[in-house]
Amino acid sequence: MCLDIKTITLEKDFLHILKGKATKKERSQFFESLAHNSNLKSEFMAFQKIWVLNNMKYRSRDKKKIKKSFNRFWSDINTSYSLYRRIWPTLSTAVALLAICLIVSNLLFKDLFFTSVETFTISSPKGNISSVELSDGSKLWFNSGAKASVTVYNHDKITVELNGEAFFDIPHDKNREFIIEMGEYSVYDLGTQFNLKYDKDNQLINLSLFEGEVAFKKGENNLYSDLLPGEALNYNIKNAHKTVYQCDKDYITAWKHGKFVFIDQPLIEIAKELEEWYDVTIEFGNGELKDDLFSGVIKRRTSMEHILKVLQLTSNLNYAIDYQKDGSCYVIFE
Amino acid sequence: MDIDLQGVISGKKRAFEDIYNKYFDLLFYLAVGYVNDYTRAEDLVHDAFIKLWERRKDLYSDSNVKNLLYTITKHNCLNHLRQQEIIAKNCRDYLIPELKYRQEALDNFANSFEDVESLLVIVERAIDNLPEDIRMVFKMNRFENLTYREIASKLDVSPKTVEARISKALKLLRVELKDYLPLAQLMFWFLR
Numbered sequence: 356m357c358l359d360i361k362t363i364t365l366e367k368d369f370l371h372i373l374k375g376k377a378t379k380k381e382r383s384q385f386f387e388s389l390a391h392n393s394n395l396k397s398e399f400m401a402f403q404k405i406w407v408l409n410n411m412k413y414r415s416r417d418k419k420k421i422k423k424s425f426n427r428f429w430s431d432i433n434t435s436y437s438l439y440r441r442i443w444p445t446l447s448t449a450v451a452l453l454a455i456c457l458i459v460s461n462l463l464f465k466d467l468f469f470t471s472v473e474t475f476t477i478s479s480p481k482g483n484i485s486s487v488e489l490s491d492g493s494k495l496w497f498n499s500g501a502k503a504s505v506t507v508y509n510h511d512k513i514t515v516e517l518n519g520e521a522f523f524d525i526p527h528d529k530n531r532e533f534i535i536e537m538g539e540y541s542v543y544d545l546g547t548q549f550n551l552k553y554d555k556d557n558q559l560i561n562l563s564l565f566e567g568e569v570a571f572k573k574g575e576n577n578l579y580s581d582l583l584p585g586e587a588l589n590y591n592i593k594n595a596h597k598t599v600y601q602c603d604k605d606y607i608t609a610w611k612h613g614k615f616v617f618i619d620q621p622l623i624e625i626a627k628e629l630e631e632w633y634d635v636t637i638e639f640g641n642g643e644l645k646d647d648l649f650s651g652v653i654k655r656r657t658s659m660e661h662i663l664k665v666l667q668l669t670s671n672l673n674y675a676i677d678y679q680k681d682g683s684c685y686v687i688f689e
Numbered sequence: 690m691d692i693d694l695q696g697v698i699s700g701k702k703r704a705f706e707d708i709y710n711k712y713f714d715l716l717f718y719l720a721v722g723y724v725n726d727y728t729r730a731e732d733l734v735h736d737a738f739i740k741l742w743e744r745r746k747d748l749y750s751d752s753n754v755k756n757l758l759y760t761i762t763k764h765n766c767l768n769h770l771r772q773q774e775i776i777a778k779n780c781r782d783y784l785i786p787e788l789k790y791r792q793e794a795l796d797n798f799a800n801s802f803e804d805v806e807s808l809l810v811i812v813e814r815a816i817d818n819l820p821e822d823i824r825m826v827f828k829m830n831r832f833e834n835l836t837y838r839e840i841a842s843k844l845d846v847s848p849k850t851v852e853a854r855i856s857k858a859l860k861l862l863r864v865e866l867k868d869y870l871p872l873a874q875l876m877f878w879f880l881r
Contacts, residue, residue: 366856366863375725379783386787398863400794405862407722407798408812411805413831415714425709428735429702432742600728603781619772650772669775 369402472509478502479519489513491531496522498552498610520552522611527567540578540592543570550607563587563602606652615653615662622647622672622688629686633659640689644672659686692755697741698748709738712755716762723795724766733769737761756802767795815865819858826851827858 371377372385389396415421479485479497486496489507497503501519508514512532515521525533527546535542537553537560547567553560562571562582570580571588579597582588587602609616617625623645626637639645647670653662663674663686677685692711696704713734720730740761741754748754774788799805819827826844829835830851837855841848 366860367852370856370859373722382787383783386790389790390786396790400797401863401867402859403722403794404798404808405812405859405866407719408805408808409831410718410722411715412809412812414718414834416717421710421713424713424731424735425706428709428738429705431735432739598728601726605781606776618776648772650776652776 365398366402369399372399373403373406472506474504474506476502476504491528492526493533494524496611498522517551517553518555520550520610522548522550522608524548538592539574540590541572543572545569558592560590560592561587562590563604563607565604609652613655615651615655617652618650619648620650621645622649622666625649625666626688629659629662633684635659635684635686637686637688640687644688647672694748694750694752694754697754698745700742700745705738705742708754708758712758713738716758719759719798720762720766723791723798724769725791729769730766733765734762736765753802759802759805763795763798767792770795811866812862815862816858818865819861823854823858823861826854830855 368385372382377385389399416424477485477487477497479499479501486494487505488494489505491510491513493513495503495505495515498520501517501521503518503521504516506514506516511530513534515533515535517535517537521535523535523544525544525547533544535544535551538555540553540560542549542551542562545568547569548565549567549569550563550565551561560571562569564582564584564586566584568580569582571578571582571590578590579588579599582599585601585604586599587607589598589600591597606616615628623639626639629635630637649666649670651665651669653665660676663676666672667674673689675687675689677687679685692708693701693704697708716734716737717730720733721727724730724733737758741758770788770792774785774792777784777788799808816824816827826840829840829843830837835843837848837851840851844851
């Protein structure tokens with residue numbers, strides 16, 4: 356059998372893509388070209404098929420890993436069914452309500468220079484995000500419902516006790532420590548940008564790093580300090596389970612820009628948010644819909660009708676809006 | 690090893706562990722192949738097993754558990770890709786061609802577990818038909834999980850040669866197996 360160089364190059368390119376070695380740009384270009392070349396597309400599809408079949412047949416993870424993953428499965432089904440979605444739980448609960456018009460309060464604490472230890476607390480009311488700029492140039496954003504107590508010691512140390520979700524943009528300063536405390540856990544910042552969410556009720560910590568480095572600690576013990584920019588860490592305090600995965604800054608910080616972010620969120624939870632946000636009552640005509648999962652990013656200034664239409668278009672949900680004489684409004688999902 | 694269906698229906702740990710060990714990785718590599726995200730893929734297959742657990746009481750004595758798992762996994766992956774596409778529309782539209790392709794490709798993948806099994810037999814046969822030197826390199830890489838470098842040092846050839854042989858093997862397989870592509874793909878040829 357004879358093979359010319361060109362076709363082998365093609366297989367090499369295919370492998371490059373399938374093995375995940377291509378850059379984002381290469382991938383994007385490659386799939387764009389497939390969209391316009393059905394011949395190439397079916398070649399690649401066949402190639403991928405063989406690749407996947409082969410992996411299915413001959414690859415397996417190591418025995419310990421399988422055992423561990425089975426144990427997770429077994430404990431999940433025997434505790435609560437709702438626990439099994441571990442990847443984004445913090446984010447989906449983090450999506451709290453922001454005001455239609457975002458009230459951003461810029462507090463400047465210039466006076467901090469003249470005192471040795473100064474503490475202030477900041478809380479972001481439901482429906483608002485707040486931001487603060489500290490004397491050293493650090494910028495902090497707090498998502499709706501977040502509370503924090505900030506203490507500045509002699510310009511060389513700043514601590515933030517956090518409950519809720521916040522975004523940090525901290526300039527590097529080797530003479531100043533910046534520590535965020537969540538109960539006995541803490542994040543040491545070394546000049547970075549990151550998003551941190553502490554869900555005290557569910558005992559979950561989610562740390563997404565965008566620039567620089569951070570160290571995640573429990574008391575004095577270093578739990579994790581290898582997080583790279585573009586990665587996020589999920590930490591479950593109850594079972595000390597940690598997951599590291601790739602994250603997307605635009606996505607995670609969407610709340611900062613006044614957007615609803617839903618990631619695999621059941622309709623019942625989305626309904627709760629819409630109820631609070633638009634001051635309506637939502638009823639389910641069809642109970643099965645409650646568990647339908649939705650993902651998406653929607654501007655909070657969008658009208659309720661528009662959001663409902665989006666939900667309708669992307670699923671088999673139907674809705675009816677019922678305006679009452681007393682001005683209240685009912686939405687029925689069916 | 691047969692599936693202990695009664696054990697599955699009555700929720701026995703042993704029965705679930707058996708099917709888990711037997712099918713999880715296979716389904717996992719299917720999911721990885723099309724979803725391209727290890728953590729996600731694991732969760733999607735995990736969800737399929739949870740669904741099986743939740744629905745175990747609806748199974749009959751002749752239910753095809755492996756096909757059920759296969760179908761749920763495929764459905765979960767398609768659903769996931771569809772959701773990703775909706776998300777991407779808002780802030781990452783450069784991902785859309787890839788996500789559209791992935792959905793189409795996965796949709797075109799075997800319709801049932803029986804199809805997977807017969808395809809596997811065909812692939813196997815095609816591998817056996819490869820020229821000797823190419824087959825050896827291919828098997829070392831695919832079945833023994835050796836890297837190109839390891840194979841190169843074992844066979845005393847350059848890693849480039851190994852890479853070329855693997856590419857050749859895949860090319861030959863693709864040509865050999867093109868008759869088994871689903872009709873939908875062949876239709877393109879007639880419609881063009």
